[in-house]
Amino acid sequence: MAAARIGVYGLGTMGAALALNMAEKGVAVAVANRSPGPLEAFVARAEPFAARITACGSLAELIAALPAPRLLLAMIPSTAPMDAFLDEVMPLLERGDTVIDAGNADFHATRARAARLEAAGLQFVGLGVSGGEEGARHGPSMMFGGSEASWQALEPILSRIAAPYEGAPCVDRMGPDGAGHFVKTVHNGIEYADMQMIAEVYDLLRHGAGQSPAEIAAQFGRWSKGPLESYLFEITATVLAAEDSHGAGPVVDAILDRAGQKGTGRWTVIEAVRLGQSATLIEGAVAARAWSAEGDLRAAAGAAFGTERDALQLDMNALEAALLAARVLEYAQGFRILAAASAEYAWDLEAARIAEIWRAGCIIRARLLDDIAGAFRDGAPEGQLLLAPRFAPVLAAGIPALRALVAQAVAAGYPLPVLGAALAFWDTLRQPRGTAALIQAQRDFFGRHGFDRVDGQDARHGPWWD
Ligand SMILES: NC(=O)C1=CN([C@@H]2O[C@H](COP(=O)(O)OP(=O)(O)OC[C@H]3O[C@@H](n4cnc5c(N)ncnc54)[C@H](OP(=O)(O)O)[C@@H]3O)[C@@H](O)[C@H]2O)C=CC1
Numbered sequence: 307m308a309a310a311r312i313g314v315y316g317l318g319t320m321g322a323a324l325a326l327n328m329a330e331k332g333v334a335v336a337v338a339n340r341s342p343g344p345l346e347a348f349v350a351r352a353e354p355f356a357a358r359i360t361a362c363g364s365l366a367e368l369i370a371a372l373p374a375p376r377l378l379l380a381m382i383p384s385t386a387p388m389d390a391f392l393d394e395v396m397p398l399l400e401r402g403d404t405v406i407d408a409g410n411a412d413f414h415a416t417r418a419r420a421a422r423l424e425a426a427g428l429q430f431v432g433l434g435v436s437g438g439e440e441g442a443r444h445g446p447s448m449m450f451g452g453s454e455a456s457w458q459a460l461e462p463i464l465s466r467i468a469a470p471y472e473g474a475p476c477v478d479r480m481g482p483d484g485a486g487h488f489v490k491t492v493h494n495g496i497e498y499a500d501m502q503m504i505a506e507v508y509d510l511l512r513h514g515a516g517q518s519p520a521e522i523a524a525q526f527g528r529w530s531k532g533p534l535e536s537y538l539f540e541i542t543a544t545v546l547a548a549e550d551s552h553g554a555g556p557v558v559d560a561i562l563d564r565a566g567q568k569g570t571g572r573w574t575v576i577e578a579v580r581l582g583q584s585a586t587l588i589e590g591a592v593a594a595r596a597w598s599a600e601g602d603l604r605a606a607a608g609a610a611f612g613t614e615r616d617a618l619q620l621d622m623n624a625l626e627a628a629l630l631a632a633r634v635l636e637y638a639q640g641f642r643i644l645a646a647a648s649a650e651y652a653w654d655l656e657a658a659r660i661a662e663i664w665r666a667g668c669i670i671r672a673r674l675l676d677d678i679a680g681a682f683r684d685g686a687p688e689g690q691l692l693l694a695p696r697f698a699p700v701l702a703a704g705i706p707a708l709r710a711l712v713a714q715a716v717a718a719g720y721p722l723p724v725l726g727a728a729l730a731f732w733d734t735l736r737q738p739r740g741t742a743a744l745i746q747a748q749r750d751f752f753g754r755h756g757f758d759r760v761d762g763q764d765a766r767h768g769p770w771w772d
Pocket residue numbers: 315316317318319320321339340341344381382383384386387390391408409410411435436437438439
């Protein structure tokens with residue numbers, strides 16, 4: 307049996323898949339799990355790679371199986387269980403060992419944990435992993451946050467298990483401490499907006515245009531072969547074509563209309579606001595999931611006020627152009643949040659590199675990311691994707707289509723939390739003079755807050771204070 311190069315603790319959906327990926331790619335790995343059942347199941351699944359797997363019955367056994375300096379990757383909930391895990395494991399480790407949190411963590415917690423381990427002579431890495439179970443098993447996209455030394459130690463393993471894009475592994479060091487988990491959080495925020503945008507189009511096609519799930523599946527399949535090509539469009543086509551195994555017809559009709567959320571979308575919005583930024587498309591998606599949980603309220607409101615909505619006339623080419631423009635706006639917001647965080651935390655995040663490592667393995671992988679990476683490499687004016695010359699034709703064609711779509715849908719009674727937010731974002735940003743002068747006057751009126759004048763003169767208050 308080969309000596310383990312890395313340990314994986316937590317053999318749930320993601321941990322088991324990552325450990326199998328490592329073993330398959332020639333990385334000897336020691337594994338353990340809190341409860342025995344998943345370890346036994348893992349050992350059975352890992353049989354083809356048994357020579358590169360050391361199964362350990364306890365955390366202490368796992369630590370003992372690793373040569374110092376140790377690399378120990380934990381794939382467990384990155385909330386309270388991670389802190390409890392650190393309490394348990396830290397006394398077992400030696401100076402120079404590295405603990406990797408590969409779960410979805412709030413980057414503030416990652417920063418605190420990194421400081422805690424550093425004080426004890428240990429290294430802590432926050433590793434964003436995207437791609438779900440399939441990605442973890444065969445090649446995820448990974449966003450590394452930690453010291454340069456820990457990157458040097460881990461890079462050979464991570465590059466080997468990452469998804470390749472044109473031969474290059476989709477993994478890189480984003481920066482120190484929480485940088486990797488922050489980038490993963492924003493990735494998930496974009497994921498939320500993309501999913502909700504797709505759901506809005508599904509609603510329009512299903513209830514506005516009267517199409518069946520199978521017809522909509524075929525449409526998403528066609529879009530998946532064009533500029534909207536992406537993992538989320540592909541799986542939408544598959545999901546909508548699927549029939550319920552209990553005979554309820556299309557499986558989508560058998561599923562409760564209530565979306566779950568574990569926190570990353572919400573964190574993206576909270577961090578955007580903290581940074582003085584906006585994440586209105588992502589907030590639209592988070593809100594839609596929250597409203598979906600209020601089934602009783604929606605039933606009562608529907609009974610009181612009616613559920614009618616009008617039929618829609620939808621042109622599939624216009625819809626494609628509108629969706630592409632909205633997707634550009636969604637990524638533009640995401641990258642603005644990343645840029646703001648990079649400045650705030652002195653991370654030096656490289657936008658082009660982030661787009662590049664999102665091109666394969668992750669949930670938001672999309673053909674568009676190639677152009678986004680290119681736009682940043684070309685030097686998007688003021689670092690803004692919206693101003694990148696290569697997106698000018700996409701926006702010129704797509705914004706009128708998006709406007710017509712939103713206008714028609716809103717007039718007919720369809721909610722578009724994300725597509726509507728995309729248009730408002732665009733229409734706000736293209737007006738050099740907006741509505742803030744009135745806001746400033748109001749603030750001055752009630753709170754003597756003062757304002758700057760357009761002519762540069764010094765009168766800081768309105769006539770109401772003369
Ligand atoms: N599923 C996904 O698509 C993705 C998930 N992630 C992140 O990966 C991490 C794991 O998720 P996933 O694999 O889906 O989850 P699972 O529920 O499949 O597995 C959870 C794992 O965590 C262990 N665990 C739970 N609580 C504790 C605890 N208090 N102490 C020790 N171990 C504990 C479980 O052990 P036991 O078997 O004993 O219960 C199990 O091994 C999470 O942080 C998640 O956010 C990241 C990207 C994608």
